Structures are given as C-alpha cells and as structure tokens.
Amino acid sequence: MHEAYIFDAVRTPRAKGRPNGALHTLSPIDLGATVLKELDSRTGFAAASPDDVIFGCGDGVNDQGANLARSSVLHAGMPDSIPGVTVSRFCASGLDAVNAAAGRVMAGQADLIVAGGIEMMSIIPIAGTGGPNGSDAFFNNEAHFTPLGMAADLLGTLCGHSREQADAYAAESQARAARAWQEGRFDRSIVAVKDVNGTLMLDRDEYMRSGTSAEDLGKLPAAFKAMGEKGGYDAVVRQRYPEVLNVAHIHTAGNSSGIVDGAAAMLIGTREAGEKLGLTPRAVIRTFATTAMDPCLMLASPADATEKALQRAGKTLADVDLFEVNEAFASVVLHFMERTGVSHDRVNVNGGAIALGHPIGATGVMLTNTMIDELERTGARSGIVTLCVGLGMGVATYIERFGA
Numbered sequence: 001m002h003e004a005y006i007f008d009a010v011r012t013p014r015a016k017g018r019p020n021g022a023l024h025t026l027s028p029i030d031l032g033a034t035v036l037k038e039l040d041s042r043t044g045f046a047a048a049s050p051d052d053v054i055f056g057c058g059d060g061v062n063d064q065g066a067n068l069a070r071s072s073v074l075h076a077g078m079p080d081s082i083p084g085v086t087v088s089r090f091c092a093s094g095l096d097a098v099n100a101a102a103g104r105v106m107a108g109q110a111d112l113i114v115a116g117g118i119e120m121m122s123i124i125p126i127a128g129t130g131g132p133n134g135s136d137a138f139f140n141n142e143a144h145f146t147p148l149g150m151a152a153d154l155l156g157t158l159c160g161h162s163r164e165q166a167d168a169y170a171a172e173s174q175a176r177a178a179r180a181w182q183e184g185r186f187d188r189s190i191v192a193v194k195d196v197n198g199t200l201m202l203d204r205d206e207y208m209r210s211g212t213s214a215e216d217l218g219k220l221p222a223a224f225k226a227m228g229e230k231g232g233y234d235a236v237v238r239q240r241y242p243e244v245l246n247v248a249h250i251h252t253a254g255n256s257s258g259i260v261d262g263a264a265a266m267l268i269g270t271r272e273a274g275e276k277l278g279l280t281p282r283a284v285i286r287t288f289a290t291t292a293m294d295p296c297l298m299l300a301s302p303a304d305a306t307e308k309a310l311q312r313a314g315k316t317l318a319d320v321d322l323f324e325v326n327e328a329f330a331s332v333v334l335h336f337m338e339r340t341g342v343s344h345d346r347v348n349v350n351g352g353a354i355a356l357g358h359p360i361g362a363t364g365v366m367l368t369n370t371m372i373d374e375l376e377r378t379g380a381r382s383g384i385v386t387l388c389v390g391l392g393m394g395v396a397t398y399i400e401r402f403g404a
Contacts, residue, residue: 004102005281005402007274009266009369010038010191014357015206017121017259022202023193024122024261028057028064031193031263032072032118038191039114039265044277046078050269051110053084054101056093056117058360059128060086068118088361091328092387092395093117094264095288095364099397101268102285111273116265117362126259126360133391144240144296148390149224149251150233151298152329154241156250158297159335163250166330167217170255170354172344173327177351178210185350185377189369207258207357222249223256240296255330260357264365281402283372287312288397299332301394302386303339309384309396317342320398321380324367326387327352336386349374363387368397375401 012031015023023031032055040046055069069084089096094117101113126148132139139145146154156166180186181204192203228234234247267279274281289308291301302325310316317340325333325347337347350370353363364387371383381404386396 001106002108002270004105004268004285005271005274006283006285006372007267007269007279007281008039008042009189009264009372010035011189011264011366011369012193012262013190013202013205014260014262014359015202017261017357019122021122021261022206023120026195026201028068028118028120028123029072029075031120031261032068033076034191034193035116035263035265036072036076036078036114039267043267043279045112045114045267046082048112048273048277049081050112050114053082053114053116054097055084055086056097056361056364057086057088058090058093058119059124059126060088061124061129064118064120064124089393089395090390091326091358091360092364092389092393093361094366095368095385095387095395095397098266098268098365098368099288099395102288105269112267112269114265115268115365116263117365118263119359119361120261121259121359122261144236146233146237146296146298147227149256150228150237151296152251152256152331153224153228153247153249154237154244154297155299155335156331157244157248158241159331159338161250161331161334163218165334166250166255167214169330169334170217171212171214173348173351173354174209174212176349177208177355180350181205185373189373205356207260208355212254217252217254220252220254223252225249237296251329251331255354257328257353258357260359262357262359262362262366264362264369266365266369283375283399283401286398286400291394293392295392298390298392299328299388300335301392302332302336302388302396305394305396306340306384306386309398313398315398320382320384321346322349322371322374322383323347324371324383324385326358326363326367327354328358328388330354332388368399371399
C-alpha cells in the first residue's frame with residue numbers, strides 16, 4: 001500500500017453566510033477557482049496533470065450544483081485535461097473528499113489529487129437540496145427524523161449538559177479563535193478573495209465575535225425551543241427516548257456553529273509525485289473511518305469514528321496529540337471529550353465552528369488544514385480530524401506530521 005502525503009493546503013476566510021456577508025455577491029466557482037489557483041501557485045500541480053479534483057459540497061444544487069469541482073477547474077483557467085468530481089456527505093463532505101483522495105493514492109489508483117470543498121450558505125441554505133428527511137412523512141416516522149438543532153438539544157439532555165456549560169464552551173471557542181488570529185496561526189493557509197476586478201472582498205474570517213463572554217451568550221434565546229415544543233419534535237424524540245421527560249433546549253445561535261461561506265483545497269499524492277514537483281510533504285494521512293448510529297440522536301458518532309480510525313492505525317487516544325472536532329453544536333464536543341476522556345487542552349486549540357463558522361462542504365478540509373498548521377507550529381506528531389454528520393453518521397481521519 002502506498003502512503004498518501006499532503007503537500008500543501010489553502011483556504012479562504014469564512015464570510016457571514018448572509019446577504020450582507022462579504023462573499024455573497026460571488027459565485028461558488030469563484031471561491032473554488034480562488035483556492036485552486038492559489039494552491040497551484042504554491043505547488044505547480046496543474047502542469048502535472050493530477051488524476052482528479054475532488055470537492056465536497058453539502059448542498060449541491062443551483063449555483064452549487066452540476067459538479068463544482070470540474071466547473072471550478074475550468075473557471076480557474078486550468079487545463080481541460082484535469083477532471084473533477086463532487087461528493088456529498090452533509091457536514092463531512094469536505095473530509096470525505098480528503099479521504100477519497102487519500103484512499104485512491106493508497107490503493108495505487110492515483111498519484112496526485114486535489115481534495116477540497118465549497119459551501120456558500122448565503123446562497124443555498126442548509127438542507128437546500130431537500131430530500132426525504134423532512135419531506136417524506138413515512139420516512140420521518142420510521143427514522144424518528146429530528147432536525148439537527150433538536151438532536152443537539154437531545155444529546156445535551158441525555159448527557160446532562162447545562163446551558164451554562166454550553167455557553168462557557170462557546171465563549172472559549174471565541175477566545176481561542178481570536179488568539180489564533182492575533183498570533184498569526186492561520187496566516188500560512190489563508191488566501192484573500194478578490195472579485196473579477198481584483199477588488200479585495202475578504203482576507204480575514206468575518207464571523208468571529210471577539211470578546212464574547214459566557215454572560216453575553218447567556219442572554220440569547222434558545223434557538224430550537226419553539227421547534228421542539230410547538231413544532232412537535234419534543235414528542236418525536238420522546239417516542240425514541242421515552243426516558244426523556246423534558247428536552248433541555250440549551251443551544252442558541254451563540255453556542256452553535258456559524259452559517260458561513262468558504263472554500264478550501266489541498267494537494268494529496270505519492271512521495272514520488274511530490275518530488276517531481278519539488279515538493280516536501282507536510283503530513284501523511286494514515287487511516288480514516290466512517291461510522292453510523294441512531295439518526296434521531298445523530299450527533300454522537302465522532303467518538304466512534306475516531307476510535308475506528310485509530311484502531312486501524314494501531315493507535316490509541318493517548319497516542320494522539322491534537323484533535324479537531326467540528327463544533328456543530330457545543331454538546332457535540334462536550335460529549336466527545338466526556339466519551340473519550342480527551343482534555344480540552346488537546347481539542348480545538350484554535351477555536352472552531354462556533355467562533356469561525358461551518359461552511360459545510362469545506363469544513364472538513366479546513367479542519368485538516370488547521371491541524372497541519374498546528375502540528376507544525378507546536379512540533380506535535382499526530383492529530384485526529386472528525387465531524388458529526390446528519391442522519392447519524394461520523395467521519396474521522398488520522399494524520400501525522402511529516403518527519404515527526
């Protein structure tokens with residue numbers, strides 16, 4: 001089996017996923033072309049005829065539809081000979097793109113692949129592609145379908161998380177993200193986004209709310225209480241979990257992931273392919289795993305996926321230096337730390353999606369990018385990147401810093 005090396009990685013800043021967001025007037029393929037061109041300027045991959053460009057996109061419809069990867073390649077002015085494909089696994093779409101690229105390299109079926117992701121939530125809202133979850137009453141009944149926010153509140157209820165714990169976690173995410181920016185920890189990876197006229201649109205994560213305190217967050221209303229009580233989803237989750245007498249609606253806009261726009265890309269390949277381009281690897285992808293669980297509770301799979309990926313690598317949690325656990329909701333990360341026993345000083349050390357935002361199709365690539373930067377900054381050896389996924393799935397990837 002071949003080894004899959006990561007040679008470089010870039011990302012756009014995350015913009016507010018609203019009509020007033022800095023990137024809202026652009027097209028998804030503008031963001032895709034931006035990261036591809038920057039990655040090419042650093043690595044020269046386009047001239048090497050990569051085997052594929054794999055992009056994740058959570059909701060591939062309308063402007064985000066019809067194969068964003070191939071469209072972005074063409075929009076970037078790259079050779080017509082470079083193929084592209086788009087994959088979707090909701091929130092883990094980007095990490096699935098990374099894992100798909102790594103898997104093909106490991107299997108000897110590719111020498112060089114670009115993995116990336118795009119999501120413009122200011123244009124296409126979450127669940128914008130529709131589907132049976134939410135629209136098919138028979139499916140909803142048999143799956144005990146629960147919206148993501150309700151599932152987060154259910155997870156918090158079953159774990160005994162309080163509103164105060166969720167807000168304290170969220171405030172720390174904001175503080176860590178602000179410190180990371182202040183200390184330049186993201187500088188290597190960020191590529192500024194410009195429009196067709198060369199006008200700067202964004203060069204810094206826009207969603208952050210530096211200085212946010214737990215007290216500030218405590219003033220926000222519960223985001224999913226009405227959905228549960230008036231929308232009937234409290235009753236739905238009690239059918240599946242009759243021991244839950246009352247759902248504790250602890251999640252708000254302040255302790256849940258931010259709605260944002262963004263894109264990311266990284267170059268993955270064999271050592272030999274990198275040497276032909278004069279590149280030194282930054283990291284190696286050792287193993288990855290996907291798991292699934294009850295779709296009603298839905299958000300507790302990152303721990304299972306992490307353990308499965310580590311088992312394949314012959315490693316334990318104690319062997320891992322750092323963890324990037326997507327902050328879909330505060331309770332997701334709180335549960336992960338409680339379930340695994342991993343302390344907070346090893347988890348999301350530069351903040352996460354609560355502070356920075358969660359551009360669904362790009363997040364997994366961005367987290368992998370952040371992990372590589374942090375492993376290099378600190379001299380740490382290894383890391384896990386993991387995300388919870390809608391309908392009860394989890395994905396995890398185990399990487400090691402090159403030369404560690």
